Amino acid sequence: MIELRGVTVRYGSTVAVDNVDLELPTGKIYGLLGRNGSGKTSLLSALASYRRPTSGTILVDGVEAFENPQVMHRTAFVRDTLDVNDSDRVSRVLRFAGWLRSGWDEAYAEKLLDLFQLPSRKTVSSLSRGQKSALGVVLGLAARAPLTILDESYLGMDAVARTNFYRELLADYLAYPRTILLSTHLIDEAADLFERVIILDRGRVLMHEEAEALRGRGVTVTGPSAAVDAFVGDRLVLGEQRLGGVRAVTLDTRLSPSEQSGGEAAGLTFGPLSIQDLFVHLTSSSQEASR
Amino acid sequence: MSAGQALFRFYRPFIIGFSGVVVALEVAALVIAAVNGKLNYSTWLLFTGTGVRWWLLVVGTVLVALQLKVFVSNGVTRREFVRGAARFMLALAVGWAAVLALGHGLESYVMGLLDQRGSNYPVATASQMLSDFGHALPGLIAYPLSGAVIAVGFYRFRTWIGVGVMVLGAVPVVVGDYLLRINGNGHVTHQGPYVLALLGSLAISGVAAVAFLRLMSDVPIRRTAG
Numbered sequence: 001m002i003e004l005r006g007v008t009v010r011y012g013s014t015v016a017v018d019n020v021d022l023e024l025p026t027g028k029i030y031g032l033l034g035r036n037g038s039g040k041t042s043l044l045s046a047l048a049s050y051r052r053p054t055s056g057t058i059l060v061d062g063v064e065a066f067e068n069p070q071v072m073h074r075t076a077f078v079r080d081t082l083d084v085n086d087s088d089r090v091s092r093v094l095r096f097a098g099w100l101r102s103g104w105d106e107a108y109a110e111k112l113l114d115l116f117q118l119p120s121r122k123t124v125s126s127l128s129r130g131q132k133s134a135l136g137v138v139l140g141l142a143a144r145a146p147l148t149i150l151d152e153s154y155l156g157m158d159a160v161a162r163t164n165f166y167r168e169l170l171a172d173y174l175a176y177p178r179t180i181l182l183s184t185h186l187i188d189e190a191a192d193l194f195e196r197v198i199i200l201d202r203g204r205v206l207m208h209e210e211a212e213a214l215r216g217r218g219v220t221v222t223g224p225s226a227a228v229d230a231f232v233g234d235r236l237v238l239g240e241q242r243l244g245g246v247r248a249v250t251l252d253t254r255l256s257p258s259e260q261s262g263g264e265a266a267g268l269t270f271g272p273l274s275i276q277d278l279f280v281h282l283t284s285s286s287q288e289a290s291r
Numbered sequence: 292m293s294a295g296q297a298l299f300r301f302y303r304p305f306i307i308g309f310s311g312v313v314v315a316l317e318v319a320a321l322v323i324a325a326v327n328g329k330l331n332y333s334t335w336l337l338f339t340g341t342g343v344r345w346w347l348l349v350v351g352t353v354l355v356a357l358q359l360k361v362f363v364s365n366g367v368t369r370r371e372f373v374r375g376a377a378r379f380m381l382a383l384a385v386g387w388a389a390v391l392a393l394g395h396g397l398e399s400y401v402m403g404l405l406d407q408r409g410s411n412y413p414v415a416t417a418s419q420m421l422s423d424f425g426h427a428l429p430g431l432i433a434y435p436l437s438g439a440v441i442a443v444g445f446y447r448f449r450t451w452i453g454v455g456v457m458v459l460g461a462v463p464v465v466v467g468d469y470l471l472r473i474n475g476n477g478h479v480t481h482q483g484p485y486v487l488a489l490l491g492s493l494a495i496s497g498v499a500a501v502a503f504l505r506l507m508s509d510v511p512i513r514r515t516a517g
Contacts, residue, residue, distance in 0.1 A: 050363065067509070073367075100362065101366060143365075
């Protein structure tokens with residue numbers, strides 16, 4: 001279990017993470033979502049002991065995480081900027097990881113290099129943005145760390161590389177179960193990977209739920225305006241679109257089978273609400289509420 | 292592999308390369324000096340002694356500026372890194388102090404064979420070589436330590452605080468040089484009891500080491516521009 005108790009991270013007068021309490025059961029894939037500046041990287045940095053929280057405690061399996069060899073040896077944190085030296089060759093970066101990481105799988109790292117078509121003789125500085133991200137993915141996955149944290153590891157990757165990344169992440173997670181925290185802005189792309197979702201907003205936890213519960217939480221209703229109006233009633237509408245006489249609304253509700261069949265009989269069609277739609281609604285309505 | 296072992300393995304090619312450069316320069320310096328008459332000073336003590344000190348200062352700086360983040364991102368704690376770096380720097384200091392003393396002995400022997408020793412050349416007797424070692428070692432400890440303290444000052448704080456730390460971080464080097472520097476003639480530049488000079492230099496280095504440990508204990512790992 002990973003426990004965050006009253007964790008706050010400040011930079012001078014700026015509060016990046018504000019009194020966060022979280023309990024994260026291990027052995028799951030977490031999606032950490034939040035807008036730019038919501039405190040995702042600061043929270044992950046504190047979790048990975050890259051930065052001591054200004055206040056609060058982080059416990060991993062019951063022991064204090066900061067500077068604890070027991071915890072740090074078993075944690076891999078890959079930031080979008082990569083913590084490697086630009087002048088080093090890719091091969092040297094991986095060799096170094098192999099020296100220091102007890103769980104390092106060299107053969108798997110080689111396989112990932114091939115998959116992402118990363119030239120091992122090139123220096124880090126000569127890699128493209130997407131290749132640097134791919135190197136980060138290699139470092140993160142081949143470490144096989146029980147706590148693997150990937151912070152926006154897809155930056156600059158093309159669609160093929162991202163798809164490969166998601167596939168490999170899932171395949172390796174199934175073969176070597178561990179706790180993976182994935183911070184991303186590409187929510188729709190990565191949403192199928194998440195078992196639990198944490199939404200951060202201005203340094204606070206807005207939501208922490210099972211991904212499955214979120215997927216079933218909302219619904220889109222499309223049909224003739226009058227039929228949609230009648231169906232919506234006093235339900236909470238998250239979003240709305242109109243085209244001619246057709247209206248589509250997004251509702252924050254769970255429909256019973258009878259409600260759904262009644263709606264269908266009235267000419268309405270129903271679709272699931274994506275996690276991204278829910279995220280957009282929650283973070284934008286939270287911003288409006290604070291104004 | 293421990294942090295110390297990884298550092299030795301990582302720096303092995305640099306150590307070999309630097310040693311090669313030092314030997315090549317010594318041979319060149321000896322040839323040039325011999326062509327111009329008999330040698331009245333030790334080029335090894337003068338040039339290599341100075342070169343090694345500054346090289347170790349750079350190593351101390353690079354350890355913090357470039358290696359810290361790589362170690363922490365590979366699951367090494369700051370304390371483990373500092374412990375490994377301390378072993379590494381101490382081993383380098385002892386090794387180079389021995390190389391300086393033995394190199395002086397070899398240079399003295401070769402110059403003697405070639406009859407190129409001038410009247411003021413510091414002939415490397417056993418006691419002279421022991422003195423070379425004893426006077427070089429504290430300085431070779433102080434230089435990388437100063438480099439590391441200066442680097443962590445800039446890494447951890449804003450520029451102006453870093454400048455302040457730099458001034459304080461340079462104290463072990465300044466004190467060590469003042470108390471124990473040995474010149475090309477094999478003479479100690481500061482007159483005074485060796486033991487007091489040694490203790491003074493080590494005490495200042497000890498204070499710097501404690502400050503370094505304190506500054507490193509919870510230093511945030513900075514993001515680099517990506």
